[in-house]
Amino acid sequence: MDKTAQRLLKEDRVHGDNLFPLAAYWIELPGGEQVLDTHWHVEAEFFLLLEGEIQFQVDTDSFPLRAGEAIFIDPGDIHSAYSLNNEPCRFCALVFHPDLLQSAQYDAIQQKVIVPFLERRQTFPRVLSPDSPWQRELLGLLDGMMKAYAEQKPGCEVFMKASLLMMLSYLAAEERPSNRSRSDDADTTKVSRLKKVIQHIQEHYREPIRIQELAELIPMSEGQFCRFFKSMTRKTPVDYINSYRVRQAADLLRQTERKISDIAFDVGFDNVSYFIKVFRRIMKSTPSEFRKGREPEPRQPAGLSADS
Template structure:
């Protein structure tokens, strides 16, 4: 089983500038960020509403104006809190972007301990303390520079990221203080199950099959899975299959019934029902929207996302 399938496949930035910024607005569905991980580091700042972020086995309720830090390799997800739509912005960057070209005191004293996870920045950054407000302002400035492509934004981004970690130096935690070995084991076991789902989703997957991966009873496994992912195994698998169906609707000319079978549904009517539950429309309507939106985007030279996903 290839556990790496759970790893996010998106490329953030490019080798010369391994940094990307993202602005997500008017999110009115429950799961705004599925469980995933990537090697890059990430700062996410909530700009509207309230979001419950999961990092490993820990949960943080983050309000507008507050932020999260996610270290490389950490499983993380996000869930809207309440009925109000939420929004967030993020900057995702390769940690090596902060490294010195040659080995020096900065690399030895500050960067290497972060890269080796000997120390970790706080995961949650509120607005309570002056140092937190300084960090929040710097995160917002980094994202704004990258969105606007301000003059010398690459230089100001690196300078501000280094300044952020300079401010955070007095608030680092040692790895042993962060999460017990038992919690880390839970995350690794969850990665095993999710990776298996991502690899085998086109085929029938039975609950007992998943429970057997962790040597659990079906009941124990369902409780474990829902406590970690906030969904039942069936709900998570259906959501993942619908995501793959959307990709095929966007990139192939396959018939709807063929796509249903390719992503693991053996009933067309059930596929359409689940698709509508997640996307708010039928697969045929989704494809028609794509065609219309693509024509408008081509006319205006826009290359952003075509249709936002609902939950």
């Protein structure tokens, strides 16, 4: 599996396929690297931290995450993460489309469990901690799913879907489910504005992008926009654009034999030297080193034990 694709969990990726829209990923990063750039996707996601300590942001909420804890991300939530204390980070993610859980016909499960989950009226706590007995059970089910996905034995799909439904059954008890169907109007506006800007960057990264045109999308003054964008992503607009362009370049370097200069221009850089400088800062290697495979591949363990 391509490392760049693994790291990004990009919103334009297909996780699994139409028959079984679910995929699992294992990622290991050295200290000091961005864990997840700000992005969103239509799928739900369980993010389990195996090693290190990170700061996670979902929409406008930010919180630390310790090894052994997991984050649940509802479909459509903007999220990002960065390592704390410049320590190495190892994590895994289970990404699935909510349609996977739908019943073939409207029944009691659809009414009592699936619909409330899809509407966020009865969803998982944002942070799952082993300190809570019932959340520890959820983490155990997640562990089992990751192992099953890695082994890909016959019947894996049945086990995965049944485990997800079992996890939802744990929310039936009073005071367990979280209700995120309603959110503060101001927060909703912030998230909508950020999504609009990110979508514009993704659609036009090959072209020159001015801060003024991004600010006008919201609309805000350039100064207001820069402060808003950094408060939501922890990056300046220029840093985010450069990071996105470098990630696209990394895909092209791994998949094609095109000249580095051509790739630089194709992803929106107008200066090859600057492209190489930015690429090295973000990817910890030069474009040529990256292409030659000197960047270490992440491990994909068979399970989630500390030794895996």
